[in-house]
């Protein structure tokens with residue numbers, strides 16, 4: 397049975413592209429099919445990448461929920477997340493991959509997926525516990541400029557409610573270079589990301605299969 401991956405994006409989608417390319421390489425380096433892409437940003441170039449690859453996609457618009465419930469942003473967010481979980485489960489994925497997905501998932505999104513036995517993994521451009529949250533690369537670069545750190549990295553981790561605190565699957569350290577521009581650091585990190593998001597996805601799928609076999 398071909399393993400089914402659903403990918404969540406918010407922007408350029410270069411990591412989505414890495415997953416697409418790996419799953420379609422001959423021989424494939426990722427034995428799985430990307431069945432659907434969901435973006436929380438309408439202008440995400442990753443939606444065009446999905447279309448170019450013939451992969452169905454959905455734009456899930458948080459603003460529409462906030463406009464329907466202007467006086468309670470938390471309630472709007474939870475309704476958005478609950479519908480996001482329904483959108484995801486309707487595609488019956490084996491795994492969800494956050495690939496530049498810039499929205500914090502609340503338990504109203506995470507709980508239905510956990511109940512359905514669908515794992516979520518995330519690519520985060522920092523080492524465990526180093527720069528949790530958004531803008532991690534920029535924050536690392538600023539600390540390096542201040543002489544506070546000498547290295548950063550990327551990790552692929554399971555997603556739990558606590559942001560970027562889930563169990564790491566892959567951790568890769570990246571040495572920082574004196575005099576290097578932020579753009580050059582970002583480019584070096586993206587090269588590593590594009591390799592490790594494929595490896596992390598493969599490992600998560602394998603771990604899921606082992607866990608299913610053990611429970612049978």
Ligand SMILES: Nc1nc2c(c(=O)[nH]1)N[C@@H](CN(C=O)c1ccc(C(=O)N[C@@H](CCC(=O)O)C(=O)O)cc1)CN2
Nearest residue numbers: 497498499500501518520529530555556557558559560
């Ligand atoms: N519950 C979890 N949700 C998410 C996780 C996670 O580990 N647990 N990982 C993130 C990805 N991420 C870092 O890797 C991350 C992305 C975005 C943010 C954030 O502050 N988002 C803001 C909106 C920012 C924007 O729209 O530009 C927000 O959601 O309010 C933090 C961490 C994916 N989600």
Ligand SMILES: NCC(=O)N[C@@H]1O[C@H](COP(=O)([O-])[O-])[C@@H](O)[C@H]1O
Nearest residue numbers: 407408409410411412495496521529
């Ligand atoms: N907190 C999550 C986060 O910061 N993710 C980062 O967003 C970029 C997405 O690029 P892409 O859209 O080209 O894949 C990547 O650098 C990824 O590490």
